[in-house]
Amino acid sequence: MNRALRLLPVILVIWIVGTFAWRLIEPNDPTIRSQLVNRSIPPFQLAAAIPGAAGLKSADLATGKPRLLNLFASWCVPCVGEAPILAELHRRGVEIDGIAIRDTPGGLNAFLQRYGNPYSRIGSDPTSRAQLALGSAGVPETFVIDGKGVMRLQHVGPIYESDIPIILDALEKAR
């Protein structure tokens, strides 16, 4: 056996230990990203979440102008924290559509009355079917959709004030 071959196990061990060490230093990010970023959103058609208001279908999102799609629920506490930020974005002229996940008209009405309603349309997704199709793993979650109905950005978790420039930038780029 020649020398290089005999040292091969040592080299392998060092490489493997290096990989392990990297993972220990760089802890795993458990966020599950949607596979649809930069791809067309899947077709869906959702009934109105509040009787009398407009429902939401995927074609409504491809209007030639970038918009936000916000997945939320009246039972979701972080969504309450996010509401003023959405209101601020709406005030700056951003168009926002919502999908209410596993919600009831009563709960939703109370939520919108208390925290404001920045949504153009709200679709109801009582079984999370559209949510799963979009590749979302929880609420709140927000997508930037461009004018052609292509998903440009996925924002997991509530939008904080510090995220506003990122969202606006993504909307600008999607134009």
Add this chain to the structure above:
Amino acid sequence: MIAEAGLTALWLAAALSLLGLCLSVVHVRGRLEADGTVRALAIAQGLLCLFAFAMLLLVFARTDLSVALVAENSHSAKPFIYKVAGAWGNHEGSMLLWVTVLGLSGAALAALSHRLPSRTLIAALGAQAALALGFHAFLLFASNPFARLNPPAPEGRGLNPLLQDPGLAFHPPTLYLGYVGLSVAFSLAVGAMLAGEVDRQLARAMRPWVLGAWIFLTLGITAGSYWAYYELGWGGWWFWDPVENASLMPWLAATALLHSVAVLAARNALKAWTMMLAVIAFSMSMVGTFLVRSGILTSVHSFAVDPLRGSFILGLLAIYVTAAFLLFAVRARTLREGAPFELVSRETGIVANNLLLTVILGVVFIGTLYPLAVEAMSGEKLSVGAPYFNAVAGPLAIVLGILLSVGPLLSWRKEGRPVFKKLALPALFAATALAIAVLAIPGASLLAKCGLALAAGLIPAAVLPLIGRNPLRTPFATWGMAIAHLGMAVSVAGMAADAAFTTEKLTAARPGETVDVGPWTVEFAGVTPAVGANWTAVQAELRATRGSGVHVLKPQTRFFTDPPTETNEAAIDTMLSGQLYTVVGRSDSQGRWQLRLWWKPLVTLIWLGGVLIGFGGLLALAGHARRALRKWMAQ
């Protein structure tokens, strides 16, 4: 006081292992005759570890809530057996168990080995002491099991309900005996390479250790697989979970080592390769311990996610494995290969066995670590699952199985007899089974069909080495080999049958409705509440019939209070022909209950085979023990 006594014993044991290490270095360099002292130190160190572990059992048995570990993992209302088993159902306690087994292995090596050259044995005890020292440091500095809690907790937090199962009482200790038993093979290999005495005598000394560790690993894996099968309620027996792989990898290495050490003992050949395997086998044990303890791979077993602990074990692993491989690189040249052999001989069979096992080990290793490596290099996330492992390891295992039918029939050095004639009958069985499988079950995968054919051929082939021998005069080792190989065949039969014939039904049913699964008609009679010592449950009653006779099954969904957790308790009816496996889930708003039903023909053979393999190993070990006893009596 009990906890302090345990902690003191641990510190003392650490000090003794340091002393033992230093003395063994002095002895091996020939400066001082310290043979007896090093042995005595190793024995004392092992006993101190055992004492510390006994103290831990005691604080758990008494639910001493002033000990932090007890407060976090136990509860006064828990059944007594789980209070005791809770001692190793957590990170610190299980590491103490690990160290205790390591210490006791060193002690047993010191007490029982009389035939090895003094330099080899003392160098091996030194290596064992070095291992113990590192893991003692880990216990004392990074995971002290005896840390106090001031003020004491009013009540404990309880043990994870998934672990409140009789299997838990045995599964970790069994696996640890296997994992850590391999440390002796590692230390003996290191000692022999240091002393330059790699020969048949070393192989004979190493063999019972490898065999013992391998038996425990086999039984531990078998028990763990059955635990996952009935406790998780997913109906599968192997999930290629990183931690399952972590136990499989040392087993594969130990299986290869078990065969190559036999060649070294009988023929004085494969020296360098055997030393390499001994190092790899224990390295795989340490990798397994690291994977479980650091939690860097997501798994049902990762209950300790702590970067400091992970780094500590990783450091130890890097030091020991690198040192051993460096020693190998330096000394491998001096290991002259022994007796030559012909192409058709038992040696060739074992070399092929070793190559295949090593390749399968590599396949499992790569599959387990590939996601990690890819993410480290490119940042991309992916997961490797059953499709890869089955597709790559499966065919290799089939080839290994075919080889298994031939190898034991060959004689050492050179085979002159027409042995292949003997295999005509098994080959006929296999071909018939394959033909039937292809014609009768077109839906099954190719691998499952090949598995069925292999099992049909292998079951008769495994017992061929016993044919024509006087059963009473046949050595235990030969019996052991034949039974272990038969166990392998039986296990393969179970796996292939499970893959080919299982039928599954997932449905929602109202009380009074019936569901068909396979040949069974299952009536859902209704649900009733049930209660246990620390849980309440919803219990379904299912009446299964197949022609005549009624089997009643009562699967439960259990709600544990401390900590609040919900588990599915599958109800399994075991028959000769297979198992009916039932799980009840939640109810929906319309009064229907989720039911999952499986009919798994012959699935029990998987674990029966595992037990047979272990039993075969035990027989072989008994053969070694008998020979050692006779020699001792003769003296």
